[in-house]
Amino acid sequence: GIKAKTDTQERQAWSNKTEYILTSLGNAVGLGNIWRFPYKCHKHGGGAFLIPYLIMLVIVGYPLLLMEYSMGQRAKKGAIGVWSRVSPYTTGIGMASLVVCLILGLYYNVILALGFYYTANSLRVPLPWRSCPTVNTGLNNTAVAVKECVASSPTVYFWFRETLDVPVSIDQGEALNGWVVLASFVAWLVLFVGLVKGTTSTGKQLLFYLISTFRYLVLTAFAVRTLSLEGALDGIAFLFKPDVEKLKNPAAWLDALAQIFFSIGLGQGTYIAFASYTTTHNNCVFDTLFVATVNSLTSLFVALIVFGVLGVKAATNSKICGSVQMFYIPGGTGLAFITFCDAILNFPGSNFWSVLFFFMIVNIRNGKCPWKFYGSHCKYIILISAVARDFKMFHISAVMFCFGLTLTTKKGIYLVEILDDVYVGTGLLYIVLCETFAVALLYGIKRLGNDIYFMTGQQLNAYWKICIQFLCPILLLVCFGTIIVSY
Numbered sequence: 001g002i003k004a005k006t007d008t009q010e011r012q013a014w015s016n017k018t019e020y021i022l023t024s025l026g027n028a029v030g031l032g033n034i035w036r037f038p039y040k041c042h043k044h045g046g047g048a049f050l051i052p053y054l055i056m057l058v059i060v061g062y063p064l065l066l067m068e069y070s071m072g073q074r075a076k077k078g079a080i081g082v083w084s085r086v087s088p089y090t091t092g093i094g095m096a097s098l099v100v101c102l103i104l105g106l107y108y109n110v111i112l113a114l115g116f117y118y119t120a121n122s123l124r125v126p127l128p129w130r131s132c133p134t135v136n137t138g139l140n141n142t143a144v145a146v147k148e149c150v151a152s153s154p155t156v157y158f159w160f161r162e163t164l165d166v167p168v169s170i171d172q173g174e175a176l177n178g179w180v181v182l183a184s185f186v187a188w189l190v191l192f193v194g195l196v197k198g199t200t201s202t203g204k205q206l207l208f209y210l211i212s213t214f215r216y217l218v219l220t221a222f223a224v225r226t227l228s229l230e231g232a233l234d235g236i237a238f239l240f241k242p243d244v245e246k247l248k249n250p251a252a253w254l255d256a257l258a259q260i261f262f263s264i265g266l267g268q269g270t271y272i273a274f275a276s277y278t279t280t281h282n283n284c285v286f287d288t289l290f291v292a293t294v295n296s297l298t299s300l301f302v303a304l305i306v307f308g309v310l311g312v313k314a315a316t317n318s319k320i321c322g323s324v325q326m327f328y329i330p331g332g333t334g335l336a337f338i339t340f341c342d343a344i345l346n347f348p349g350s351n352f353w354s355v356l357f358f359f360m361i362v363n364i365r366n367g368k369c370p371w372k373f374y375g376s377h378c379k380y381i382i383l384i385s386a387v388a389r390d391f392k393m394f395h396i397s398a399v400m401f402c403f404g405l406t407l408t409t410k411k412g413i414y415l416v417e418i419l420d421d422v423y424v425g426t427g428l429l430y431i432v433l434c435e436t437f438a439v440a441l442l443y444g445i446k447r448l449g450n451d452i453y454f455m456t457g458q459q460l461n462a463y464w465k466i467c468i469q470f471l472c473p474i475l476l477l478v479c480f481g482t483i484i485v486s487y
Contacts, residue, residue: 014277016207021287022212028295029215030364031111032263034230035335037299038306040259041482044252045243052247052256052298059475061260061292063467064432065330065450066270067439069284072275074451079269082276083438089436095267103427105400107416109191110407113183116360117163119338122354129158129341130350155341159334173410180408185401192397197477218360219301226345234306235311257479258429264295268433283456306335310342316346328338336361426483433476436468445469 013022041049075082075287080094121128132149136142149157164180167173226232246252261267275284340357347353407415445468449460458475 014280017282020274020278020282021290024271024274024287024291025294026212028264028291029298030263031336031361032259033295033299033302034361034364036260036262039335040230040255040301041239041303042307044249044255045246046238048244049252049256050246052253053259053296056253056256057259057292057296060257061266061296061473062288063464063472064436065264065267065292066285066288066452066464067435068266068271069275069288069437070448070452070455071280072272073280073282073284073455075271076276076280078276079272082272083281083435086438086443090434090442093431093438094269095400096427096434097267097272100268100427100431101270102400103197103419105191106404109400109409110180110412112187112190112220112362113408114163114179114337115243115358116183116186117332118341119358119362120359122351125351126348127341127345128162129155130345132157133162138370153342155338155345156369158341159337160401163337164413166413167411169442170411170414173412175187175410176405177408177410177412180412181405184404184408188245188397188401188404192224192394214363216298216358218356219305221356222353223301223308224351225306226312227344227449229312229315231311231313231344232308233311233414235307235309235314235482238311254479258409259299261432263299264292267428267435281455281457283458284298284452285456285458304402309346310339311343312346334417414433415420426480429476429480431481433473433480436473436476440469440473446469 014023032281041047043049044052071082072078076087076092077085079097080091083093116230132145132154132437134143134145137144139141146157152160155175163411164426172426265271275282275287344350344357409415439445444461445465448468449465453459
């Protein structure tokens with residue numbers, strides 16, 4: 001999607017503004033919207049979580065996204081180049097963004113591999129998680145359902161036992177999970193092809209635009225189908241029954257801030273890289289407001305669907321809608337691979353809906369991973385400039401596949417959850433904290449404002465200046481200190 005560089009061009013450029021915006025949305029809208037936001041809403045008092053979330057969006061989300069967009073657009077460099085331009089002492093911020101992208105790629109591609117596996121199993125009739133498997137016991141070889149499955153549910157058993165074969169503790173399960181290794185290899189191969197082809201031709205094809213909008217088509221189809229089923233409106237009503245008391249817990253505010261980072265993708269260097277390929281006088285203020293707002297609306301839209309399908313499940317099980325136990329939502333990957341699987345079973349033509357949903361998961365990973373890794377490859381190419389670009393992409397993809405084998409062991413899902421929590425809770429927060437202090441104290445809000453005025457013709461108003469120079473650094477420092485103390 002980026003035009004080839006010629007001798008007369010100073011920098012490569014996006015083919016058009018639409019491609020740039022869709023790519024930014026592809027980077028922002030991902031599984032953080034699908035599993036993290038609904039889970040956090042449920043954990044922190046339903047609709048009450050929207051209060052700290054919206055506050056963090058206004059104080060942190062919008063200002064920091066504008067900061068990253070404008071820095072990349074003005075400097076026409078990637079993350080390492082931008083922060084080394086601010087000061088030689090802040091070059092490490094760009095390097096840290098590189099490390100974050102690599103860590104993200106490790107466990108993101110595990111999710112992509114799981115998506116491939118579930119998509120393939122969705123073609124089986126009936127769905128393999130519709131009922132418990134049986135074993136023959138006794139002298140008469142009587143078929144009896146597996147006790148572990150009966151004690152939990154078919155979807156839980158298929159996820160933890162048949163798919164992952166998870167051990168009882170992280171100290172066990174050193175052996176590789178064969179099918180996960182194979183699926184991971186396919187996932188990395190797809191990513192490599194996307195890296196090689198996607199940066200030059202994907203944006204010129206209709207397929208790029210279809211891939212970028214496919215997730216919204218699937219989510220809309222799910223919403224329409226869910227709302228037509230009994231109990232959906234009761235589930236949505238449960239979402240908007242706020243438990244305000246839970247807002248007294250500082251964890252709700254920390255999770256809201258983490259959700260902003262994780263969902264939008266701040267601190268990873270991707271938006272800096274994207275903006276570096278735009279025209280000098282692109283309106284980065286509009287881009288900021290549009291991308292961050294659409295991302296947040298998508299999170300809310302998905303939360304409505306999730307609580308709607310849980311309401312359908314409650315009605316199907318003849319339970320009283322509104323029961324806390326009935327509305328239990330597993331965190332992390334469990335929301336996509338357990339709760340949605342449970343809901344799909346209640347849809348007529350469940351195989352069709354299952355294929356649609358998990359193909360969307362694969363689509364989201366393929367839409368998000370290449371661009372995070374493209375940012376990583378850009379930095380990698382800067383550091384090692386003597387080898388051909390495609391070989392560099394192959395080299396880093398192969399090395400990352402080897403490192404990722406650790407996550408394809410039977411205990412790999414534990415490691416995925418650890419990487420996810422640590423990455424969101426500490427590493428990313430520290431990077432963004434350093435970014436805000438670098439701009440506020442070294443680069444200067446006046447210089448940043450002059451850059452934005454030069455590029456857009458718009459003066460930074462008091463809202464942007466106060467947030468970037470004072471509120472963001474103070475809030476991030478308090479949150480980071482709280483996390484350190486809690487450890």
